[in-house]
Amino acid sequence: METHQIQGRLLVAAKHLLDPNFFKSVVLMIEQGPNGAMGVVINRPSDIAVSHALSGHLDVQGMDESVFYGGPVEPSGLIVLHDRGDLSQSESVIPGVYVPTRADVFEEVIRAAQADEHSTTFRVYRGCAGWSPGQLESELDRGDWYAVPASSKLVFSDNPYSLWEQLTDQIAAAHQNFINQEVEHPELN
Numbered sequence: 001m002e003t004h005q006i007q008g009r010l011l012v013a014a015k016h017l018l019d020p021n022f023f024k025s026v027v028l029m030i031e032q033g034p035n036g037a038m039g040v041v042i043n044r045p046s047d048i049a050v051s052h053a054l055s056g057h058l059d060v061q062g063m064d065e066s067v068f069y070g071g072p073v074e075p076s077g078l079i080v081l082h083d084r085g086d087l088s089q090s091e092s093v094i095p096g097v098y099v100p101t102r103a104d105v106f107e108e109v110i111r112a113a114q115a116d117e118h119s120t121t122f123r124v125y126r127g128c129a130g131w132s133p134g135q136l137e138s139e140l141d142r143g144d145w146y147a148v149p150a151s152s153k154l155v156f157s158d159n160p161y162s163l164w165e166q167l168t169d170q171i172a173a174a175h176q177n178f179i180n181q182e183v184e185h186p187e188l189n
Contacts, residue, residue, distance in 0.1 A: 004140050004147065007032040008094045010154065011039065011145040012167045021072045024164040027129050027145075028081070028155055030093050037136045040070035040079055040125040042155055043163040050110070050124050053078065060110055068160075070125030082109045082122040083152060096152030121156050146171050 011027040022041070029039040045066035053067045054060050070079055083096050089105045090098035100106050113120040131139070139145055148167060157163055 004137055005032070006037065006136070006140070006147050008150060009147045010042075010150045010167065011147055012164065012171065014144050014146065015168070017144045022129070026154075026163050026167060027071070028093065028097070028150055030099055030128075032136075034133060036133050037131045038073075039129045040068070040081070041129060042068065042123070042157075043160040044069040045160055046126065048126070053124065053126065054110065058107060058110060060114060063110070063114065065122075065124070068123055068125045070127045071129030073128050073130040075127040077127060078106070079125045079128060080106050080109050080122055081125070081155065082113075082120060083156065084109065084112060084120055087112070094150045094152065094155070097150075097155050121152075123156065 006029045009029050011029060013022050013025045013027075017023065024043075025041045026043045027039040028042050029037060031038045045068050048067045050063040050065045050067055051060045054063075067078070080100060081093065082090070082098055082100075084090070085092070085096075085098060087098070087100075087105060087108055089102045090100050093099055100109065109120065109122050113122050136145075140147065146167075148171065154163065154167075
């Protein structure tokens with residue numbers, strides 16, 4: 001089994017991956033270590049608004065942003081990703097994308113967005129994607145996922161629904177360029 005460094009990268013589901021939890025999904029990998037790996041699906045907005053998901057916890061009336069389906073693990077848990085590097089107790093996932101390390105920072109991100117919606121970009125995810133030690137490596141070796149560079153522009157895409165198609169087109173084009181390379185003496189191969 002090959003070792004794959006995937007923390008801070010995007011996993012793009014291969015076309016043959018039919019598991020309904022990950023069909024045509026793009027996952028931002030947040031953690032990878034000896035206990036496994038964890039990420040969130042970034043291209044599946046739900047019909048649940050942030051204000052509804054946080055009702056009873058925070059007064060965030062009017063926050064109509066969608067809560068995203070983050071994955072099948074801990075579906076009642078909420079994770080927030082944000083772009084505020086100045087907030088304490090947040091860990092950088094990739095440049096321009098941070099995850100809070102404490103629950104009170106989650107609230108701080110939401111309050112900052114409420115105070116000035118243009119100063120804070122964030123996404124709230126319900127659940128996450130998780131893999132036990134060696135599981136994701138096996139899936140990568142089997143070709144179930146493509147690991148590609150992540151960017152804040154992709155994570156906070158204005159059109160998350162088209163993200164899988166956009167990335168699979170880029171992957172196909174890159175492979176096509178590789179396949180179309182001419183070999184001077186193929187008989188020596």
